[in-house]
Amino acid sequence: MRRLSVVLVSLLIFALLAACASTESSDDSATDDSSDDVVAAESSLTPDEADPTPTATAEPDPTATAEPDADPEETATPETAENGDPVEHIVEIQDPHDFDPDELVIALGDTITFINTGRINHTATLDPEIVRNPDNAVLPEGAEPWDSGDLDPGDEFSITLEVPGDYVYFCRPHEVLGQIGSITVLEEGETPPESSDDDSSDDDQDNEEVDDYL
Numbered sequence: 001m002r003r004l005s006v007v008l009v010s011l012l013i014f015a016l017l018a019a020c021a022s023t024e025s026s027d028d029s030a031t032d033d034s035s036d037d038v039v040a041a042e043s044s045l046t047p048d049e050a051d052p053t054p055t056a057t058a059e060p061d062p063t064a065t066a067e068p069d070a071d072p073e074e075t076a077t078p079e080t081a082e083n084g085d086p087v088e089h090i091v092e093i094q095d096p097h098d099f100d101p102d103e104l105v106i107a108l109g110d111t112i113t114f115i116n117t118g119r120i121n122h123t124a125t126l127d128p129e130i131v132r133n134p135d136n137a138v139l140p141e142g143a144e145p146w147d148s149g150d151l152d153p154g155d156e157f158s159i160t161l162e163v164p165g166d167y168v169y170f171c172r173p174h175e176v177l178g179q180i181g182s183i184t185v186l187e188e189g190e191t192p193p194e195s196s197d198d199d200s201s202d203d204d205q206d207n208e209e210v211d212d213y214l
C-alpha cells in the first residue's frame, strides 16, 4: 500500500507538473492567438466604433445648426433697424459756400433737411442737366434728380433718398466755388456707423477751407 500510495502521489505530482507546464505553454500560445484574435476583433470592431464617432460628430451638427439659428437673430437686428423710425439728418448751408456736414452716410429711407443758415441764397441741387462739372452731380442708377430751388436765408428743403448708392450734389450759384456735398445711402438693412469723430474732423477741414477762402 505504501508503494502504491507513493507511486500514486508521485504520479499525481508529475501529472500536476505536466499540467502546469502544458497550461503555461498553452497559455502562451493561447494568449498569442487570442491577442491576435482580439486585435482582429478590435480591428473589425473599429469600424463599428467609428460609426458611433460620426454619430458623436453628428451631435455637434445640431450645434452647427444652432449657429444658423443665431444668424436669423443677426438678420433680425437689421429688421429692427428697418422697423425703426427714419432719421432726419440736418445739413446746414453756410456762407460763403459750404454744406455742413458735406459728407453724410445715411440709412435707406432717412430724410435730409437742408437749412440755409447763411445770409445769401443757396441751393441744394443734384441735376446732371444743369451741372457744370459732371463729377459734381452723381446719383445711382434709378434715382431721380432733385433741386431745392433758391433757398433764402432761413429756408429749408427736405428730401428722402429711396435708392441706395453714392450721391454728389452742389449749390447752383456756388458750384464753381466748390460748394459740393456727398451722401451715401446704405443698402436696405444696413445702419450707418458712428462717425461723429469723422464729422468733427470734416468740420475742421471745412473751417480751414473757409479760412482759406476768407
Ligand SMILES: [Cu+2]
Residues within 6 Å of the ligand: 096, 097, 098, 121, 122, 123, 171, 172, 173, 174, 179
Ligand atoms: Cu451756395
